[in-house]
Every structure is written in C-alpha cells, then in structure tokens.
Amino acid sequence: xxxxxxxxxxxPQAMQFxxxxxxxxxxxxxxxxxxxxxxxxxxxxxxxxxxxxFRAQWPAxxxxxxxxANDVDVETIAADLPRLALVALQFPKWVDGRAYSQxxxxxxxxxxxxEIRATGEVxxxxxxxxxxxxxxxxxLRADQSVAAARRAxxxxxxxxxxxxxxxxxxxxxxxx
Numbered sequence: 001x002x003x004x005x006x007x008x009x010x011x012p013q014a015m016q017f018x019x020x021x022x023x024x025x026x027x028x029x030x031x032x033x034x035x036x037x038x039x040x041x042x043x044x045x046x047x048x049x050x051x052x053x054f055r056a057q058w059p060a061x062x063x064x065x066x067x068x069a070n071d072v073d074v075e076t077i078a079a080d081l082p083r084l085a086l087v088a089l090q091f092p093k094w095v096d097g098r099a100y101s102q103x104x105x106x107x108x109x110x111x112x113x114x115e116i117r118a119t120g121e122v123x124x125x126x127x128x129x130x131x132x133x134x135x136x137x138x139x140l141r142a143d144q145s146v147a148a149a150r151r152a153x154x155x156x157x158x159x160x161x162x163x164x165x166x167x168x169x170x171x172x173x174x175x176x
Contacts (some may be wrong), residue, residue, distance in 0.1 A: 091120035107134030
C-alpha cells in the first residue's frame with residue numbers, strides 16, 4: 001500500500017517516448033545552415049544559429065523548436081523561450097550531464113512550460129534523473145527499450161532530494 005504522502009505528491013507529466021519516424025517535429029534537410037533562407041513552417045526544429053538568423057521574421061503563431069547543444073548557455077535563448085514550443089537538449093555521451101543542468105535551469109529559473117526533449121545517447125538508466133530535471137520527452141538510443149524505460153520511471157516512488165516538481169527535500173515534506 002502506498003504511503004499517503006506518495007499518493008498526494010505532485011506528479012510530473014507523463015514522459016513521452018518519441019519515435020523519430022512518427023515525430024511531428026522536423027529539422028531542415030541537407031546542409032541547410034543560417035545562411036540559407038528558411039521558410040517558416042509548423043513544428044520546425046532549428047539549431048540556435050538558424051533561430052537567431054530568422055527569429056525576427058518568424059510568425060508568432062507558428063510553433064518552433066530549438067536544438068540546444070549541451071555546451072551552449074541557456075541564457076542565450078532565455079528571451080526567446082515564450083516563443084518556443086520545444087527545446088531539444090543534446091546528450092552526445094551518456095556520461096556527459098550538462099544537459100541535465102540545462103533542463104533544470106529551463107524549468108526552474110526560466111519557467112519554461114514547453115516540451116523539453118532529451119536526444120542523443122539517452123539510456124533507460126537516465127530517465128528518473130531526466131524526469132526530475134524537468135525533461136518530459138526523450139528520444140531513446142536505438143538499442144534501448146521503451147518497456148524498460150517505463151519500468152525505470154516507476155522504480156523509485158519518492159526521492160530524498162527536491163527536484164523541479166517538488167522543491168522541498170523529503171525531511172521538509174515530512175515535517176510539514
């Protein structure tokens with residue numbers, strides 16, 4: 001039986017597992033870069049340079065997303081966050097955790113309410129921490145199982161430390 005505190009904790013939005021073959025978001029094909037004229041289209045996923053080159057002409061009502069390399073400071077896109085529907089964070093190696101910090105900053109400091117997606121070397125073992133950092137969608141590495149990923153998200157019902165969903169640590173919640 002679940003502890004009543006666990007039943008009443010705020011639950012994060014369910015993690016989405018993205019099938020890249022069915023994804024509504026798409027990047028520019030070929031070697032298109034910032035020098036190429038980008039025709040605004042719904043659900044276009046741009047890199048930061050492309051976005052900065054065309055954001056002034058981008059229609060306000062057209063959903064757009066940005067792919068953010070893990071060595072780029074989140075502050076460089078902070079002013080644009082209200083216009084973005086998706087920020088895709090890159091994990092070039094599963095041992096490189098800088099994108100966790102980016103996700104945490106997007107959710108806590110900048111209050112980004114859009115989708116935060118983890119891409120690259122995303123492994124099942126990473127999912128609980130990704131969720132706690134504010135990631136709500138992942139593109140798993142090709143050899144990873146969605147069924148195993150769902151189980152990994154249910155393995156720990158509560159954490160001692162606070163996170164983006166529940167800021168208080170366990171002892172502060174118990175004392176309240």
